[in-house]
Amino acid sequence: MRTLGLGKALVDRVEEHTLPVSLTFLTGDEAFIARRVDPLPSGFLDRETMNFRFSNHSWVLRVDGRTVLVDPCTGNGRTGRGPYFDGLDVPYLERLAAAGVSPESVDVVFSTHLHHDHCGWNTCWEEGSWVPTFPNAEYIFAEEEYRRWDPAGPPHANSFNPNVFDECVRPVTEAGLARVVPLPYEISPSLTVEPAPGHTLGHSVLALNSAGVRAYFTGDAFHHPVQLTRPELHLPGCDDLETAVATRRALVQRALNEGAFLFPAHFSAPHYGQLALDGDEVRFVPGGAVRATAG
Numbered sequence: 001m002r003t004l005g006l007g008k009a010l011v012d013r014v015e016e017h018t019l020p021v022s023l024t025f026l027t028g029d030e031a032f033i034a035r036r037v038d039p040l041p042s043g044f045l046d047r048e049t050m051n052f053r054f055s056n057h058s059w060v061l062r063v064d065g066r067t068v069l070v071d072p073c074t075g076n077g078r079t080g081r082g083p084y085f086d087g088l089d090v091p092y093l094e095r096l097a098a099a100g101v102s103p104e105s106v107d108v109v110f111s112t113h114l115h116h117d118h119c120g121w122n123t124c125w126e127e128g129s130w131v132p133t134f135p136n137a138e139y140i141f142a143e144e145e146y147r148r149w150d151p152a153g154p155p156h157a158n159s160f161n162p163n164v165f166d167e168c169v170r171p172v173t174e175a176g177l178a179r180v181v182p183l184p185y186e187i188s189p190s191l192t193v194e195p196a197p198g199h200t201l202g203h204s205v206l207a208l209n210s211a212g213v214r215a216y217f218t219g220d221a222f223h224h225p226v227q228l229t230r231p232e233l234h235l236p237g238c239d240d241l242e243t244a245v246a247t248r249r250a251l252v253q254r255a256l257n258e259g260a261f262l263f264p265a266h267f268s269a270p271h272y273g274q275l276a277l278d279g280d281e282v283r284f285v286p287g288g289a290v291r292a293t294a295g
């Protein structure tokens with residue numbers, strides 16, 4: 001994907017890998033699928049298998065003189081992450097370099113939440129231990145999300161995601177690179193982390209407001225465009241489903257009101273888009289013109 005210009009921000013996507021997920025986990029409503037999914041690009045549904053292509057990627061933003069890495073995927077050589085995620089050997093850092101970003105040049109690392117596929121490249125394996133991949137970065141963690149996963153805190157019923165805190169968060173904290181912040185939190189004049197709880201207790205989104213262009217980097221608030229039309233649809237694994245649905249409704253309303261772009265963590269190509277109304281039903285409009293302004 002080419003570099004996108006959003007106001008004065010430049011946005012790149014760095015892919016780790018993709019995997020098939022059955023749309024039937026979300027909905028089996030054939031009339032709804034025919035109306036809202038069939039017109040979308042093919043990655044959102046393979047009619048033969050009823051799978052959609054779940055893209056595992058990060059977003060890189062360059063704005064306000066800072067380079068910000070959003071949701072650094074799962075990482076290579078992990079175990080206990082489940083099928084499709086264990087033992088990856090992917091040239092992720094090379095792809096980051098192809099976007100013009102070296103590990104040393106990342107100023108901020110931000111995870112919308114601390115599931116394994118959103119904080120993996122926080123660290124890499126070096127001489128027998130997990131060490132921070134981005135030595136000059138400030139790693140920003142929403143306080144509630146950090147506490148949610150800290151093994152020193154109270155246990156949570158939703159216990160998948162083993163070892164992620166110890167492998168991907170603790171080494172960063174021990175290196176003095178973690179900044180655990182209450183929300184909302186302003187990263188720079190154009191970028192604010194805002195609470196968007198439900199998928200996990202402390203899930204958040206990154207809001208961009210630059211030269212009149214608005215965008216939300218929404219992590220796992222949405223996994224597939226059907227959830228933009230029907231926010232009650234969900235994949236398994238939420239911490240708090242009722243709150244997740246309310247968060248989706250609120251984000252959809254804001255995106256409609258503001259004409260904002262949405263950049264989810266797992267949408268297939270073109271990976272981002274805007275919303276429109278078809279009667280009173282919300283419709284996903286994939287991609288869209290963004291100004292390619294250097295900034």
Ligand SMILES: [Zn+2]
Nearest residue numbers: 115117220265
């Ligand atoms: Zn995810």
